[in-house]
Amino acid sequence: SSSIFQLRLQEFANERGMLANGRPCEPGCRTFFRICLKHYQATFSEGPCTFGNVSTPVLGTNSFVIRDKNSGSGRNPLQLPLNFTWPGTFSLNIQAWHTPGDDLRPETSPGNSLISQIIIQGSLAVGKNWKSDEQNNTLTRLRYSYRVVCSDNYYGDSCSRLxxxxxxxxxxxxxxxxxxxxxxxxxxxxxxxxPICLSGCHEQNGYCSKPDECNCRPGWQGPLCNECIPHKGCRHGTCTIPWQCACDEGWGGLFCDQAAA
Structure with missing residues (x-):
């Protein structure tokens, strides 16, 4: 995934222990949440959670504070990995449900066990800062925050740069x-x-395969590869180009090894 939508559930209040239909939970509302994230809709409609969905375990009964955790008993903040460039807008549906048992699959929940739901639509920029919110209705209150961050190795305003x-x-x-x-x-x-070669290493006569190195090309020598190598056997001579043997004064011959008459 290139980006991750994170939702931190912080506090839920259902002081009267009631369902959305006005009936009380017996003996209390064992509350878990279903989250649906999808593309922006001016009017939220039922349908596929195009950006992903996630459910929590039972987090408490009636009213409770939700701690951050990352273990087998649940995860908070909730993570929704996204396999596409973050578009900057979204729709979010957070539903609180009551379950009498431990099986939280949707098909096993009684149809009338919804406690409450909130719907958020809007824009959200990628960033580390959490956006806090609180939603109240007649029976319940939910405090939460959310953000979108780039996954590891992804960068930019839409997490599109790898x-x-x-x-x-x-x-x-x-x-x-x-x-x-x-x-x-x-x-x-x-x-x-x-690699950046050793400082002063001759640009033409030297090269390097790792930083601060200066390897000489054929015909050159010295720490900076700026000294020519004279002809092999040159005795009393110098060079300005490789393999040359320019005799010092008083010497002659191919190898400058013959004293001048």
């Missing part, structure tokens, strides 16, 4: 907040796959 840090043959970089690569020290290039 960037995964790496340090291998294909690149050496971390990811900036906008998802663009930021080269690790010693590397450069569009994909941070070009």
């Amino acid at each position: 960037c995964k840090k790496r340090d291998d043959h294909f690149g050496h970089y971390e990811c900036q907040p906008d998802g663009s690569p930021s080269c690790l020290p010693g590397w450069t290039g569009k994909y941070c796959d070009q």
Whole structure:
């Protein structure tokens, strides 16, 4: 998934222990929630939860505070992973249900066991900050907050930019907040796959395969590869280009090993 819609349920109040139809729960409303997230609708209608759905275990009876947790007994905040670019708008339906037993499948719930439901439609930008809300009706109150965050390795306003840090043959970089690569020290290039050679290393005569290195091409030597290698066997001569043997004063011959007369 490229982004995740997160819903944090915080507090639910049903002080009279009543169902939406006005009947009391016996002996109390054992409350769980069903969440439906879908595309924006000006008028919410029943139908597929196009962005996903999730249910909670029983979180309490009648009125209770909901703690953050991530275990086998439940998860809060609730997570709805999205396999598409976040469109910036949504519709959300939060339903509170009563169940007399532990089987929370929809087909096993009595049709008249709905406690309450709230519907939210609007826009929401990707970000770390939670958007808090509280909904009240005649019988119940729900306090909650929600947000959309990018999944690991996804960035940008709609979580559409993929960037995964790496340090291998294909690149050496971390990811900036906008998802663009930021080269690790010693590397450069569009994909941070070009090493930065030792400072002063001759551009033509030297090269490197890792940072701060200076390997000499044939015919050159020295720490910065700026010294030519004279002809093999050159005794009393120098060079300005590789394999040359320019004799010092007073010497001659192919290898500058013959004293001048």
